[in-house]
Amino acid sequence: MSLATKYNPEAAESKWYTYWMENKFFSSKVDHTKEPYTIVIPPPNVTGVLHMGHMLNNTIQDVLVRKARMEGKNACWIPGTDHASIATEAKVVAMLKERGIDKKSISREEFLKYAYEWKEKYGGIILEQLKKLGASCDWDRTKFTMDSDLSEAVISVFIDLYNKGKIYRGIRMVNWDPQGKTALSDDEVIMKEIQSKLYYIKYQIEGTEDFLTIATTRPETIMADVAICINPNDPRFTHLKGKKAIIPLINRAIPIIEDEYVDMEFGTGCLKVTPAHDINDYELGIKHKLEVIDILNDNGTLNEKAQILVGEDRFIARKRIGKMLDEAGQLDKIEEYKSNVGHSERTDAVVEPKLSLQWFLKMEDITKPALSSVMEDVIQLHPPKFKNMYRSWMENVRDWCISRQLWWGHQIPAYYLPNGEFVVAKTKEEAVQLANEKFDTQYKLEDLTQDEDVLDTWFSSWLWPISVFDSGVFKTGEKNEDLKYYYPTNDLVTAPEILFFWVARMIIAGYEYTGEKPFKNVYLTGIVRDKQGRKMSKSLGNSPDPLELIKQYGADGVRTGMLFSSPAGNDLPFDEKLVEQGRNFSNKIWNAYRLVSGWEIDPNISGESNQAAITWFENRFNEALTEIEDHFEKFRISDALMATYKLVWDDFCSWYLEMIKPAYQAPIDAPTHAKTIEFFEDILRILHPFMPFLTEELWHQIKERDTSEALIVSAWPEAKSFDSQIITEAIQVFEVVSQVRNIRASKGISPKEAFSLTIKTKQSELYGRFDAVLKKLANLEDVSFGDSLENAVSFVVKADECFIPMEGQVNAEEERENISKDLAYTKGFLNSVMKKLSNERFVAGAPAAVIENERKKQADAEAKIKTLEEALAKLG
Numbered sequence: 001m002s003l004a005t006k007y008n009p010e011a012a013e014s015k016w017y018t019y020w021m022e023n024k025f026f027s028s029k030v031d032h033t034k035e036p037y038t039i040v041i042p043p044p045n046v047t048g049v050l051h052m053g054h055m056l057n058n059t060i061q062d063v064l065v066r067k068a069r070m071e072g073k074n075a076c077w078i079p080g081t082d083h084a085s086i087a088t089e090a091k092v093v094a095m096l097k098e099r100g101i102d103k104k105s106i107s108r109e110e111f112l113k114y115a116y117e118w119k120e121k122y123g124g125i126i127l128e129q130l131k132k133l134g135a136s137c138d139w140d141r142t143k144f145t146m147d148s149d150l151s152e153a154v155i156s157v158f159i160d161l162y163n164k165g166k167i168y169r170g171i172r173m174v175n176w177d178p179q180g181k182t183a184l185s186d187d188e189v190i191m192k193e194i195q196s197k198l199y200y201i202k203y204q205i206e207g208t209e210d211f212l213t214i215a216t217t218r219p220e221t222i223m224a225d226v227a228i229c230i231n232p233n234d235p236r237f238t239h240l241k242g243k244k245a246i247i248p249l250i251n252r253a254i255p256i257i258e259d260e261y262v263d264m265e266f267g268t269g270c271l272k273v274t275p276a277h278d279i280n281d282y283e284l285g286i287k288h289k290l291e292v293i294d295i296l297n298d299n300g301t302l303n304e305k306a307q308i309l310v311g312e313d314r315f316i317a318r319k320r321i322g323k324m325l326d327e328a329g330q331l332d333k334i335e336e337y338k339s340n341v342g343h344s345e346r347t348d349a350v351v352e353p354k355l356s357l358q359w360f361l362k363m364e365d366i367t368k369p370a371l372s373s374v375m376e377d378v379i380q381l382h383p384p385k386f387k388n389m390y391r392s393w394m395e396n397v398r399d400w401c402i403s404r405q406l407w408w409g410h411q412i413p414a415y416y417l418p419n420g421e422f423v424v425a426k427t428k429e430e431a432v433q434l435a436n437e438k439f440d441t442q443y444k445l446e447d448l449t450q451d452e453d454v455l456d457t458w459f460s461s462w463l464w465p466i467s468v469f470d471s472g473v474f475k476t477g478e479k480n481e482d483l484k485y486y487y488p489t490n491d492l493v494t495a496p497e498i499l500f501f502w503v504a505r506m507i508i509a510g511y512e513y514t515g516e517k518p519f520k521n522v523y524l525t526g527i528v529r530d531k532q533g534r535k536m537s538k539s540l541g542n543s544p545d546p547l548e549l550i551k552q553y554g555a556d557g558v559r560t561g562m563l564f565s566s567p568a569g570n571d572l573p574f575d576e577k578l579v580e581q582g583r584n585f586s587n588k589i590w591n592a593y594r595l596v597s598g599w600e601i602d603p604n605i606s607g608e609s610n611q612a613a614i615t616w617f618e619n620r621f622n623e624a625l626t627e628i629e630d631h632f633e634k635f636r637i638s639d640a641l642m643a644t645y646k647l648v649w650d651d652f653c654s655w656y657l658e659m660i661k662p663a664y665q666a667p668i669d670a671p672t673h674a675k676t677i678e679f680f681e682d683i684l685r686i687l688h689p690f691m692p693f694l695t696e697e698l699w700h701q702i703k704e705r706d707t708s709e710a711l712i713v714s715a716w717p718e719a720k721s722f723d724s725q726i727i728t729e730a731i732q733v734f735e736v737v738s739q740v741r742n743i744r745a746s747k748g749i750s751p752k753e754a755f756s757l758t759i760k761t762k763q764s765e766l767y768g769r770f771d772a773v774l775k776k777l778a779n780l781e782d783v784s785f786g787d788s789l790e791n792a793v794s795f796v797v798k799a800d801e802c803f804i805p806m807e808g809q810v811n812a813e814e815e816r817e818n819i820s821k822d823l824a825y826t827k828g829f830l831n832s833v834m835k836k837l838s839n840e841r842f843v844a845g846a847p848a849a850v851i852e853n854e855r856k857k858q859a860d861a862e863a864k865i866k867t868l869e870e871a872l873a874k875l876g
């Protein structure tokens with residue numbers, strides 16, 4: 001094949017993705033001769049389109065999957081989407097509104113037809129976009145959380161947990177979205193700091209002319225007050241014990257109670273208690289057996305219990321009550337105040353704490369195996385710093401509100417009877433039979449009414465690692481072949497913000513229904529932020545279009561750009577220069593192969609002069625591969641890429657190819673060329689998980705290969721032993737080359753002008769092995785060994801002093817300054833090494849190899865300092 005002068009990412013991406021798909025390279029079937037490697041995708045919302053967070057998350061997953069595939073494992077990456085109840089329902093309602101249809105005017109069945117119409121049109125967009133990124137998912141296994149089999153699994157689990165006594169129906173305080181008119185789970189509430197006002201309201205003490213002042217940000221809820229609470233240890237209010245206060249505007253008397261919960265230092269030191277509209281007040285209300293007065297309708301307007309401003313929106317009522325209190329002389333003052341307020345993730349409405357009749361899952365006992373498995377590292381979090389957060393949540397877990405007041409989702413399988421009771425069953429037919437047996441009645445189908453609510457989206461996605469393989473196990477308890485083979489899955493890649501709400505719940509479900517963990521490792525990505533540190537979002541307009549980035553820089557450029565600075569658990573400060581660097585890396589690799597493929601081969605010349613270069617790179621490759629493997633094992637994916645990048649850009653391109661490159665228009669020997677192609681193939685193998693398109697293209701450029709020899713399924717290189725001394729010696733030689741080049745550059749001498757080099761050393765055999773390399777890369781006409789030379793420019797590498805004769809061009813003062821700078825730097829370096837070695841904790845905790853390396857740095861620095869000081873003394 002002829003190689004184009006420039007790499008064309010778009011052409012390569014289209015060609016090779018089609019090739020991989022047509023040849024079923026992503027497909028996985030049970031094969032007991034192979035070790036399975038399984039990842040399930042965190043299912044993006046069916047409403048979603050690709051954003052930068054998806055790009056990072058799915059790039060990491062693809063890197064892991066492609067590496068496992070090359071290691072000979074049966075790699076299976078399950079894709080799919082989540083039905084996303086609230087988000088999708090909001091989209092469908094908006095679509096209907098555009099068509100002039102009000103949701104209230106149509107039946108549930110009609111609404112669901114429109115919802116499925118919307119899902120079919122838009123639901124697969126994000127999965128198609130992931131293909132542009134190179135995601136090697138088994139697309140034949142694509143799942144949707146409302147597929148019939150997955151829906152059946154959800155219903156089976158609800159019925160099972162209800163029958164076990166773990167699901168109950170009751171009135172509890174929940175997060176309420178007045179715009180979506182549904183309960184929300186905690187993770188669907190986004191806390192935002194907003195500018196508020198703190199109203200200081202005067203409550204008259206009953207039977208006196210005295211007043212108590214209460215500070216609140218929510219004056220519209222005073223009509224729901226049922227008590228004033230003071231701290232029993234607060235001397236300011238001891239005279240009020242047992243008395244009552246009058247609620248302003250409505251003149252209702254409420255008791256003054258005592259509780260140490262009240263912070264004496266905050267506000268005025270006393271608290272109005274409104275159990276229906278504050279979670280902490282609700283707990284106080286239960287403790288003190290207080291009345292609950294709910295003055296808000298589901299849509300956030302005031303109801304009849306408010307007595308005043310009935311029908312007004314809560315925020316309009318807030319302003320009006322502030323004015324009314326002022327006019328009544330019961331408003332002491334208003335202060336500006338910043339507070340954290342919960343907002344609905346989907347509608348952005350301010351969330352109301354609300355008492356509501358909902359379905360709940362008891363969490364106290366069911367969470368225990370999930371807590372111990374993470375604490376004992378049966379399931380490992382990467383990075384482990386998230387273990388404490390996980391433990392904190394699991395140890396303080398509340399019952400899970402699993403019902404949502406929506407139509408799009410899994411309808412709760414509870415059926416209400418004319419006698420006021422209910423039964424839980426898979427179908428209405430089963431419900432009738434169950435009801436008649438339970439209550440000895442003769443109900444008919446039309447007598448029963450199914451619960452209107454649907455289940456929380458997480459109640460389906462918590463089953464995801466199991467249900468995508470076997471939806472029937474929840475009913476039968478018997479695992480099918482897929483579940484036996486692929487489960488537990490290996491690695492989960494997700495964001496820390498859903499560690500509790502999805503990851504923890506999947507672990508809970510895993511132990512509840514299989515007795516096993518659902519995955520072995522959880523890799524927690526960071527948040528992609530802009531240069532100002534802000535989270536990327538559409539609303540801020542600070543997020544680039546991922547598809548446009550791919551179009552401009554190529555998928556491989558974007559993938560590597562995303563991974564250059566994204567260590568696990570840490571945020572990624574995204575800069576477009578990162579993907580530009582990724583594109584430049586692609587071009588570097590392309591041009592490196594163009595160089596190698598353009599050399600003419602002469603079978604009659606010897607490659608002996610290149611042997612040192614070949615031996616060095618072979619050892620350096622195995623050292624780098626060992627390091628890369630260690631990074632992968634510890635889930636340092638960004639570090640694995642950087643180690644690969646340095647190996648390719650610095651060691652292979654900047655040093656090795658320069659070392660073996662023949663003179664202009666001269667041929668290269670056959671053994672060196674063959675070995676270089678072998679090195680290049682190994683490099684393409686370790687690059688492939690990061691840069692699949694470019695590497696597959698070059699792999700087939702090297703020679704014609706059939707489908708069984710495609711790079712995607714070629715063997716991952718095996719790290720062999722390496723001689724670290726050879727690598728260290730080469731670094732020393734490269735330092736000499738760099739110093740010679742620096743001297744040329746600083747003195748404006750042409751690179752074509754050859755130098756003579758004299759080295760004062762005790763290891764002349766080292767330089768002898770690299771004689772040809774030194775002469776070629778530093779353009780030296782000869783290399784000799786001896787003592788110091790007069791009228792020469794000198795430099796020191798480790799303990800070796802090097803001299804380049806420059807009659808008439810040596811400036812003693814300049815030489816003295818250069819050596820002094822080098823000496824000061826080396827002393828500073830030695831000082832930093834000695835600080836480490838004098839640190840008892842470091843010496844006690846670091847591996848022996850690390851300590852040995854630091855001691856070697858110490859010895860090298862001390863030797864260099866001695867040589868530099870001697871050189872300085874000679875200059876006078």
